[in-house]
Amino acid sequence: MAERTVTRADLCEAVYQKIGLSRTESAALVELVLKEITDCLERGETVKLSSFGSFVVRKKGQRVGRNPKTGTEVPISPRRVMVFKPSAILKQRINAGLGGNAGGEAHGP
Amino acid sequence: MIKSELVQRIAGQNPHLYQRDVENIVNAILGEIVAALARGDRVELRGFGAFSVKNRRARAGRNPRTGEHVAVEQKCVPFFKTGKEMRERLNRPQPEVAAK
Numbered sequence: 001m002a003e004r005t006v007t008r009a010d011l012c013e014a015v016y017q018k019i020g021l022s023r024t025e026s027a028a029l030v031e032l033v034l035k036e037i038t039d040c041l042e043r044g045e046t047v048k049l050s051s052f053g054s055f056v057v058r059k060k061g062q063r064v065g066r067n068p069k070t071g072t073e074v075p076i077s078p079r080r081v082m083v084f085k086p087s088a089i090l091k092q093r094i095n096a097g098l099g100g101n102a103g104g105e106a107h108g109p
Numbered sequence: 110m111i112k113s114e115l116v117q118r119i120a121g122q123n124p125h126l127y128q129r130d131v132e133n134i135v136n137a138i139l140g141e142i143v144a145a146l147a148r149g150d151r152v153e154l155r156g157f158g159a160f161s162v163k164n165r166r167a168r169a170g171r172n173p174r175t176g177e178h179v180a181v182e183q184k185c186v187p188f189f190k191t192g193k194e195m196r197e198r199l200n201r202p203q204p205e206v207a208a209k
Contacts, residue, residue, distance in 0.1 A: 003149060003150055003151060004145075004148075004150045004151070005150065005151045005152070005153050006141065006142070006145040006150050006151065006152040006153070007152075007153055007154070007155075008154060008155070010141060010145075011137075011138050011141050011142070011154075014137050014138065014140070014141040015134055015137050015138065018133065018137045019130060019133055019134055019137065029119070029123075029131075029134050030138060032119055032122065032123075033115070033119065033134070033135060033138055034154065034156075034157050036110075036115055036118050036119060037110075037115070037157075038156075038157060038195065038198065040110045041195075041199065042198050042199060042201075045110055046110070047110050047111075047115070048110070048111045048112070049111070049112045049115070049135075049139060050111070050112050051139075052112075052139045052142070052143065053187075057199065079199075079200050080199040080200055081191065081196075081199065082158075082191050082195065082196075082199060083189070084158075084160075084187075084188075084189030086186070086187040086189075090143060090146070090187055091186065091187065093143055093146070093147045094146050094147055094162055094185050094186070094187055095184050095185055096147065
């Protein structure tokens, strides 16, 4: 089975199906959830979503990088990056139904 | 911020919704992402980032305490790549931080 890409539209559809709000309002709420998470991270705050995972902002110091094409050294300025730490439950869900499936094509329960 | 705080913030901006509804909405969104990853699908949210599943091959590991050899089975791990806009927003000059 080909791998699909799930997008905002699918999340809106899920909210629409499960909650019973209009499509427009479902879309606005999906957007708002993402906006609140983004705003929080932008302030440098950690976002912990139980049974899903947490988003953490990390500060990186300056380091020397290299242009892979030319090999010239270039300084990489200090920056903030965001990392996602999946919860144990999420990791379990992803590996459920993987019993000896060498293709790595995981199926949900 | 934890999930209940996220729910409160959203409920505060949507007085016509019960807090319980907002909780269900947040759970529906997260549940959809989890279900997609469990199927092995990718989830791409422009401006935020993309979730995908990466395959880790079986390998010979070691118990770090005893040094004993242990076989580690192949497994899949969730992976998140930060979106372009998100990356830029994290590194935008921040007035309140700069003022300190």
